[in-house]
Amino acid sequence: MHGYSHGVSEIVVMKFGGTSVADAQRIKRAAARIVAKREEGKRVVAVLSARGKTTDELIAMADEVSRAPDPREMDMLLSTGERISCALCAMAIHDLGHRAISFTGSQAGIVTDSSHTKARILDVRADRIKAALEEDHIVLVAGFQGVSTTSKEVTTLGRGGSDTTAVAVAAALEAEECEIYTDVEGVFSADPRIVPGARKLDAVSFEEMLDMAASGAGVLQLRSVEYARNHGVKIHCRSSFSDAPGTVVIEESETMEQPLITAVTHLTAEARITLVGVPDEPGAAARIFDALADANVNVDMIVQNEPTSAGGKAEISFTVPDEDLRIAREALEGLIGDAFTEIREGAQMGKVSIVGAGMRSHPGVAAKVFRVLADEQINIEMISTSPIKISCVIPREQVPQAVRALHEAFELQAEQTSGIGR
Amino acid sequence: MHGYSHGVSEIVVMKFGGTSVADAQRIKRAAARIVAKREEGKRVVAVLSARGKTTDELIAMADEVSRAPDPREMDMLLSTGERISCALCAMAIHDLGHRAISFTGSQAGIVTDSSHTKARILDVRADRIKAALEEDHIVLVAGFQGVSTTSKEVTTLGRGGSDTTAVAVAAALEAEECEIYTDVEGVFSADPRIVPGARKLDAVSFEEMLDMAASGAGVLQLRSVEYARNHGVKIHCRSSFSDAPGTVVIEESETMEQPLITAVTHLTAEARITLVGVPDEPGAAARIFDALADANVNVDMIVQNEPTSAGGKAEISFTVPDEDLRIAREALEGLIGDAFTEIREGAQMGKVSIVGAGMRSHPGVAAKVFRVLADEQINIEMISTSPIKISCVIPREQVPQAVRALHEAFELQAEQTSGIGR
Numbered sequence: 001m002h003g004y005s006h007g008v009s010e011i012v013v014m015k016f017g018g019t020s021v022a023d024a025q026r027i028k029r030a031a032a033r034i035v036a037k038r039e040e041g042k043r044v045v046a047v048l049s050a051r052g053k054t055t056d057e058l059i060a061m062a063d064e065v066s067r068a069p070d071p072r073e074m075d076m077l078l079s080t081g082e083r084i085s086c087a088l089c090a091m092a093i094h095d096l097g098h099r100a101i102s103f104t105g106s107q108a109g110i111v112t113d114s115s116h117t118k119a120r121i122l123d124v125r126a127d128r129i130k131a132a133l134e135e136d137h138i139v140l141v142a143g144f145q146g147v148s149t150t151s152k153e154v155t156t157l158g159r160g161g162s163d164t165t166a167v168a169v170a171a172a173l174e175a176e177e178c179e180i181y182t183d184v185e186g187v188f189s190a191d192p193r194i195v196p197g198a199r200k201l202d203a204v205s206f207e208e209m210l211d212m213a214a215s216g217a218g219v220l221q222l223r224s225v226e227y228a229r230n231h232g233v234k235i236h237c238r239s240s241f242s243d244a245p246g247t248v249v250i251e252e253s254e255t256m257e258q259p260l261i262t263a264v265t266h267l268t269a270e271a272r273i274t275l276v277g278v279p280d281e282p283g284a285a286a287r288i289f290d291a292l293a294d295a296n297v298n299v300d301m302i303v304q305n306e307p308t309s310a311g312g313k314a315e316i317s318f319t320v321p322d323e324d325l326r327i328a329r330e331a332l333e334g335l336i337g338d339a340f341t342e343i344r345e346g347a348q349m350g351k352v353s354i355v356g357a358g359m360r361s362h363p364g365v366a367a368k369v370f371r372v373l374a375d376e377q378i379n380i381e382m383i384s385t386s387p388i389k390i391s392c393v394i395p396r397e398q399v400p401q402a403v404r405a406l407h408e409a410f411e412l413q414a415e416q417t418s419g420i421g422r
Numbered sequence: 423m424h425g426y427s428h429g430v431s432e433i434v435v436m437k438f439g440g441t442s443v444a445d446a447q448r449i450k451r452a453a454a455r456i457v458a459k460r461e462e463g464k465r466v467v468a469v470l471s472a473r474g475k476t477t478d479e480l481i482a483m484a485d486e487v488s489r490a491p492d493p494r495e496m497d498m499l500l501s502t503g504e505r506i507s508c509a510l511c512a513m514a515i516h517d518l519g520h521r522a523i524s525f526t527g528s529q530a531g532i533v534t535d536s537s538h539t540k541a542r543i544l545d546v547r548a549d550r551i552k553a554a555l556e557e558d559h560i561v562l563v564a565g566f567q568g569v570s571t572t573s574k575e576v577t578t579l580g581r582g583g584s585d586t587t588a589v590a591v592a593a594a595l596e597a598e599e600c601e602i603y604t605d606v607e608g609v610f611s612a613d614p615r616i617v618p619g620a621r622k623l624d625a626v627s628f629e630e631m632l633d634m635a636a637s638g639a640g641v642l643q644l645r646s647v648e649y650a651r652n653h654g655v656k657i658h659c660r661s662s663f664s665d666a667p668g669t670v671v672i673e674e675s676e677t678m679e680q681p682l683i684t685a686v687t688h689l690t691a692e693a694r695i696t697l698v699g700v701p702d703e704p705g706a707a708a709r710i711f712d713a714l715a716d717a718n719v720n721v722d723m724i725v726q727n728e729p730t731s732a733g734g735k736a737e738i739s740f741t742v743p744d745e746d747l748r749i750a751r752e753a754l755e756g757l758i759g760d761a762f763t764e765i766r767e768g769a770q771m772g773k774v775s776i777v778g779a780g781m782r783s784h785p786g787v788a789a790k791v792f793r794v795l796a797d798e799q800i801n802i803e804m805i806s807t808s809p810i811k812i813s814c815v816i817p818r819e820q821v822p823q824a825v826r827a828l829h830e831a832f833e834l835q836a837e838q839t840s841g842i843g844r
Contacts, residue, residue: 024486031487058506064446065453066513073516076524077509080502084480087499091488094495102498107574152529 010176011133012037015047015143015166019183020240021085022052030181030240031092038098038138045129045139045173047166048089050081071116075145075156079105082142082162090140100138103128105145105154109172110165112146112155119146119155121164121227124172141169160221167224171231177248178228178235180220185239186246187212187219189412190264194400197413201262202245205252208262208355209235211389214300215353216265225249252357260365261356261410266399269322270300270349272381275332277313277341278304285316287339288332295331297324301351301384301391313341317382319349319393349381350399353391354406360387372409378402432598433555434459437469437565437588441605442662443507444474452603452662453514460520460560467551467561467595469588470511472503493538497567497578501527504564504584512562522560525550527567527576531594532587534568534577541568541577543586543649546594563591582643589646593653599670600650600657602642607661608668609634609641611834612686616822619835623684624667627674630684630777631657633811636722637775638687647671674779682787683778683832688825690818691744692722692771694803697754699735699763700726707738709761710754717753719746723773723806723813735763739804741771741815771803772821775813776828782809794831800824 014037016030030046038044058077062069069077086102093100109125132139143162146155157164163180170178187209189199204212206229213222219237228235228249238246278284285304292299302318320328325345332343352373359365369390373380378401382393394402407413436459438452452468460466480499484491491499508524515522531547554561565584568577579586585602592600609631612620626634628651635644641659650657650671660668700706707726714721724740742750747767754765774795781787791812795802800823804815816824829835 024483027487061446061506061510062513065449065510066517068517069513070516073509073512073522073524076512076526077506080505083502084483084499087495088483088487090495090498091484091491094492095488095490100495102495104498104576154526 009041009043011045011173012042013045013047013166013170013173013175013178015162015178015180016049016240017162017180017182018049018052018055020181021048021050021089024088027051027085027088028092031089031096033181033240034089034138035093035096035098042176043133045133045141045169045175046089047141047143047162047169048082048085049143049162050078051085054081054084072153075116075154078156079142079145079154082144086140086142090138093138093140098138099136100140101132102140102142103132104142105165106147108139108141108169110141110146110168111149112157114148114151114153114155116153117156118158119148121146121157121168122149124168126169126172129169129173141165160223163221163224164227167228167231167233167235170233171227175233178233180224180235180237181240182219182237183240184219185242185244186237187217187249187263189262190403190407191216191266194266194403195264195407195413198407199412199414201247203248203250204262205357206249207252207388208357209249211353211355211386212263212265215351215355215389215391216267217263219247220249259356260358260362261354261412262358263355264403264406264410264412265353265355266403267300267351268396268399270319270351270393270396271322271325272317272319272346272349272393273325273328273332274315274317274344274346275340275342276315276344278316278339280312280314284339287335288316291331291335292328295327297328297331301382301393303382303384316340319351319382322347346381348396349393350396351391351393352399352402352406353389354410355389357388359390366390368409369406372405373402376401376405431463431465433467433592433595434464435467435469435588435592435595435597435600437584437600437602438471438662439584439602439604440471440474440477442603443470443472443511446510449473449507449510450514453511453518455603455662456511456560457515457518457520464598465555467555467563467591467597468511469563469565469584469591470504470507471565471584472500473507476503476506494575497538497576500578501564501567501576504566508562508564512560515560515562520560521558522562523554524562524564525554526564527587528569530561530563530591532563532568532590533571534579536570536573536575536577538575539578540580541570543568543579543590544571546590548591548594551591551595563587582645585643585646586649589650589653589655589657592655593649597655600655602646602657602659603662604641604659605662606641607664607666608659609639609671609685611684612825612829613638613688616688616825617686617829617835620829621834621836623669625670625672626684627779628671629674629810630779631671633775633777633808634685634687637773637777637811637813638689639685641669642671681778682780682784683776683834684780685778686774686776686825686828686832686834688772688774688821689722690772690821692741692773692815692818693744693747694739694741694768694771694815695747695750695754696737696739696766696768697762697764698737698766700738700761702734702736706761709757710738713753713757714750717749719750719753723804723815725804725806738762741773741804744769768803770818771815772818773813773815774821774824774828775811776832777811779810781812788812790831791828794827795824798823798827
C-alpha cells in the first residue's frame with residue numbers, strides 16, 4: 001500500500017503511557033507520531049497504556065461492588081482500558097491513510113504465568129504481530145496484559161506493565177529500538193524540580209538505569225529495564241510532546257564515555273525499621289524477610305551490623321516505603337521474642353543516591369559523598385553501596401539540600417553553552 | 423461448596439440489560455438476584471450487557487478520533503463494555519459468598535461469522551461454561567460479542583445482541599429457561615403508555631412474538647426470538663425491579679388457550695415511499711430492493727399493485743423508518759428512468775398491527791379491523807397481512823386513537839378483578 005513492505009525495513013516499538021493517550025486529541029497526536037515513524041520507512045509496533053484515569057476509575061468501581069475484589073476478575077476488568085486506547089488509536093491511524101490493527105495482549109501472544117494482577121511474561125509468541133507487519137499494518141498492542149499459559153485466562157502485569165510489554169515485544173521482534181514516550185524529555189542527572197541545572201543524559205547503561213530506577217528515578221520501571229538488559233533491547237526514553245532525542249539506555253560498552261558519576265537520585269517517602277536483639281544464628285534473617293515478603297512489603301535497603309560480643313545479638317535495619325510501614329509492623333509483631341526482641345521505627349526518612357558506572361575504578365567517591373553531606377550538616381542514618389551506587393538514608397526534610405549539594409560537588413550541571421548533552 | 427453440585431440441577435440463563443447494570447447499586451442488585459436463583463438450587467449462567475451509557479460513550483470517542491471508524495476496531499472497542507459489567511458482577515457475587523467467574527464472548531465459546539459490528543452466531547462451544555458450572559461457579563458471560571471462526575477476531579452482534587447471546591447460550595446448555603430481565607414487567611396487549619388498561623400477557627407463542635417484535639413491541643429483539651424458536655428455547659421476559667412473573671414465550675402448542683387476538687402493536691416513525699411506473703417485467707423489483715439493501719435501508723412493509731393495463735406499469739410502495747428516508751432516496755435516485763419513473767414520499771406515517779395466533783381460524787378479523795378504523799375516521803394508506811397479523815399504515819397523529827380503538831374492540835383490556843393474566 002505504501003511501498004515499504006518490499007525489502008527488509010527495521011522494526012521500531014513505540015510505547016505511549018496513560019498521559020499520552022488521555023483524550024481524543026492526544027490519541028490523534030500519538031497516531032500522527034506513529035505514522036511519521038512509518039513514513040520514515042520503519043515497520044512500527046505501538047504499545048499503549050490505558051487512557052489517563054481509566055484504570056483508577058475501574059478500580060474505584062470494583063471497590064464499590066466488592067470489599068475484596070477477586071484478582072482474576074480484577075484482571076478481566078482492568079485489561080479493558082488498554083484495549084480501548086488501542087482500538088481508538090488504530091481508528092485514528094486509519095484516518096491518516098495507513099493500515100493499522102489492534103491486538104489484545106492475548107492476540108499479541110504475550111504469554112504469562114497465572115499470577116493475577118502481577119503476572120510475569122514467560123514468552124512472546126509474535127506470529128500474529130509479524131504477519132500483520134508483513135501485510136503492511138501498523139500494529140497496536142494493548143500493554144499491561146497477557147494470557148496465562150495454562151488456563152488461558154486474562155492476566156495483568158502490575159505496575160509498570162506496559163513498559164515491560166513494549167520491551168518484551170521489542171525483544172521478540174528483534175526491534176531496532178524500543179521508544180518509551182512519557183511526559184518528560186528523558187533521564188536527568190537529578191530531578192529538575194529540585195536541581196534547576198540538571199542535565200538531560202544522552203545515554204546511560206542498563207546497570208546505571210537499574211540502580212537509578214531502584215533509587216528514585218521514576219522515568220522507567222525497574223522491571224522493563226531488567227527485561228531489556230537480559231534481552232539486549234535498546235530503550236530510547238523520550239517526550240511525547242517534543243521531537244528532541246531523549247535518553248538511550250544501552251549496553252555499557254556502547255556508551256561513548258565513562259563519567260565518574262551519572263546522576264543523583266532520591267526518594268522522600270521512606271521509613272526505617274530497626275529490629276533489635278536478632279540472634280546471631282542461621283535462619284533468623286530469613287524468617288524476618290519471609291514474613292515481610294508474605295505480606296507484600298516492598299523492602300528497600302537492608303543493613304545488618306555485627307554482633308558486639310561472641311554469641312551476642314545483632315541489629316537489622318531496613319527501609320520500606322511509608323505506605324508499607326503499617327503492614328510491615330503487623331507482619332513482624334508475631335515474631336517478637338522469637339526472631340528479635342524489639343521493633344524500633346524511624347519515620348520521616350529519605351534517601352539520596354549517586355549512581356555512575358565510572359565509580360568502579362575510583363575508590364574515593366564514597367568518602368567524597370560523606371564529606372559533602374557532613375559539610376551540609378546532614379546526618380547519615382544508614383549507608384548501602386553497590387559497585388556503581390552509593391545510597392544514604394538521611395532526614396527527609398534535608399533531601400533537596402543533599403541532592404543539590406551532591407549534584408554540584410560532582411559537577412553534573414548542564415554546561416552553560418550547550419544546555420543538553422554530556 | 424454449597425452442596426448443589428451433587429445430582430443434576432437445572433440450568434437457568436438470566437440476561438440483564440444495560441439499565442439493570444447501570445451503576446454499582448444495580449450491579450449489586452442483579453448479583454443478589456442471581457445468587458437467589460442459585461440458592462433455589464439452579465445452576466446459573468448470567469449474560470450481561472454494557473452498563474447504561476457505556477456503549478454510547480465509546481461510540482462518541484470513536485467518532486472523535488475518526489471520521490469513519492473501522493468496523494473491526496469498533497468491535498475491539500465496544501466489546502469492552504460487557505466485559506466490565508461481567509467482571510464487576512462476578513466480584514459482587516463473590517462478596518455474597520458464592521463462586522463466580524466471568525467469560526468474554528470468546529472464552530464462553532460464542533463463535534460467529536466475520537461480519538464486524540453485525541456478526542451472526544454460528545456455534546456455541548460451551549465446554550468452558552459447562553466445566554465452570556460443574557465446579558459450582560455462577561458463570562457470567564459478556565453479551566453482544568463473540569469470536570470469528572476463521573480469523574479469531576473479536577466480533578459484536580449488533581443491536582439486540584445480548585438477548586441473542588443469552589438465547590444461544592440457553593440453547594447450547596439445554597437450559598430450563600432463558601430469563602430476559604428488562605425495565606418493564608413483560609409483554610403487554612398494547613403499549614401501557616397509550617392504553618392504560620393494557621394487560622400483561624402470561625404467555626405468547628414464538629410466532630406471535632416475532633410478529634409483535636417486528637411491528638413495534640420493543641421488549642424483545644426479533645433476532646433473539648427467531649433463535650429461540652429455531653432452537654426451542656423458552657424465554658421468560660420479566661422485570662429486574664420486581665419478583666412478579668413476566669411473560670413466557672413458548673411453542674404455540676404449549677400455550678394454554680388460543681385467543682383470537684393477543685395484542686395491538688404500533689410504530690410511529692414510519693415514512694412511505696411510492697415508486698411510480700415500475701415496468702411489469704422480471705427483475706425490476708429485485709433491482710430496486712437490491713439498491714436499498716446495499717444502502718442498509720431497513721425496509722418494512724412492501725405493497726405492489728397490479729398493472730392497470732396489459733403491458734402497463736406497476737406501483738410499488740414500501741415503508742422505512744424515518745431515519746432511513748434520506749439514504750433510501752439517495753439509493754433510489756440513480757434508478758429513476760430505469761427501474762421506475764418517479765419517487766413519491768409520504769412522511770408522518772405510522773403503523774398499527776393486531777397480532778394473534780387465533781386469527782388463522784377466524785376469517786372476519788380483517789374486516790373488523792377496517793370497520794373499527796373507519797368508525798374512527800382513520801384513513802388506511804397501506805395494508806399488509808400475515809397468517810397471524812394485520813398491519814395498517816395510517817397517519818401518524820392518529821396512531822394512539824387507532825391503538826385504543828382496536829384494543830377495546832377486540833376486548834383486550836385487563837379484567838377489573840384480576841388486573842394481570844389472561
